[in-house]
Amino acid sequence: MLMRLSINSIYKATEGEGVLVGSPQIFIRFQGCNIGCVNCDSKDTWSFLENGNITMEEIFAKLRDLGGEKIKRVSITGGDPLHPSLINQTITLIKELKNRRYWVNIEAAGTRLPHEVFDQVDFISFDYKTPSTGVKTSVKLLSKLIEQYPNRHQVKSVIADREDFQNALAAYREIAGEEETLLPTSTWVLTPCYEPHEEFSGKRFQNILQWNEDEGGPFRVIGQQHKWVYGPAEKQV
Numbered sequence: 630m631l632m633r634l635s636i637n638s639i640y641k642a643t644e645g646e647g648v649l650v651g652s653p654q655i656f657i658r659f660q661g662c663n664i665g666c667v668n669c670d671s672k673d674t675w676s677f678l679e680n681g682n683i684t685m686e687e688i689f690a691k692l693r694d695l696g697g698e699k700i701k702r703v704s705i706t707g708g709d710p711l712h713p714s715l716i717n718q719t720i721t722l723i724k725e726l727k728n729r730r731y732w733v734n735i736e737a738a739g740t741r742l743p744h745e746v747f748d749q750v751d752f753i754s755f756d757y758k759t760p761s762t763g764v765k766t767s768v769k770l771l772s773k774l775i776e777q778y779p780n781r782h783q784v785k786s787v788i789a790d791r792e793d794f795q796n797a798l799a800a801y802r803e804i805a806g807e808e809e810t811l812l813p814t815s816t817w818v819l820t821p822c823y824e825p826h827e828e829f830s831g832k833r834f835q836n837i838l839q840w841n842e843d844e845g846g847p848f849r850v851i852g853q854q855h856k857w858v859y860g861p862a863e864k865q866v
């Protein structure tokens with residue numbers, strides 16, 4: 630039977646955060662997530678579909694429409710594309726993308742480390758969830774990611790306040806150990822929190838820059854550029 634995938638949306642945009650900031654990509658956003666981050670800005674992706682809503686051929690037709698031969702970079706995001714009920718769809722999609730020579734990034738929520746997915750992609754964006762998200766990432770799991778996928782991942786953490794920063798710093802130190810740095814094989818990005826309903830907080834951003842400087846710069850602090858350009862509530866930009 631023809632596979633149908635559970636997809637929320639497929640759209641072209643310039644990456645607005647993390648180390649890939651500024652790169653035009655096509656985003657394939659899966660539908661379904663039960664992780665429950667308090668500050669999630671994609672709550673419309675939470676509910677699971679009973680059946681898939683789009684075929685593989687329809688996905689590739691859309692990719693051709695949006696990017697033609699010019700944009701061959703895809704970010705698979707969600708929702709949670711690594712949820713057990715979606716992971717087979719994700720693996721099949723990645724195989725098809727790689728067959729057609731796309732560069733593929735996977736956005737991982739930091740709750741699972743599925744080799745059958747991570748071994749196939751070009752880049753892994755792995756969340757380390759801070760206390761303000763209400764969700765916990767296992768430091769052991771993150772440590773494995775960093776060790777097993779050197780030079781092709783970033784760790785991303787949303788920072789709302791000093792508690793979030795200290796929490797990320799403690800995890801960083803636990804993993805880096807006596808060497809005190811994860812560079813050059815790992816990049817850990819702090820994203821100053823900027824929620825859709827709020828004014829941009831320069832003060833929060835400055836504090837995070839300062840805390841990172843005070844610690845000698847274990848992290849890269851990168852804001853969400855798309856929210857400055859289009860406004861914090863704008864979707865698919």
Ligand code: SF4
Pocket residue numbers: 662663664665666668669670671672674707708709738
């Ligand atoms: S993992 Fe992503 S989609 Fe799921 S709740 Fe967290 S931020 Fe939202």
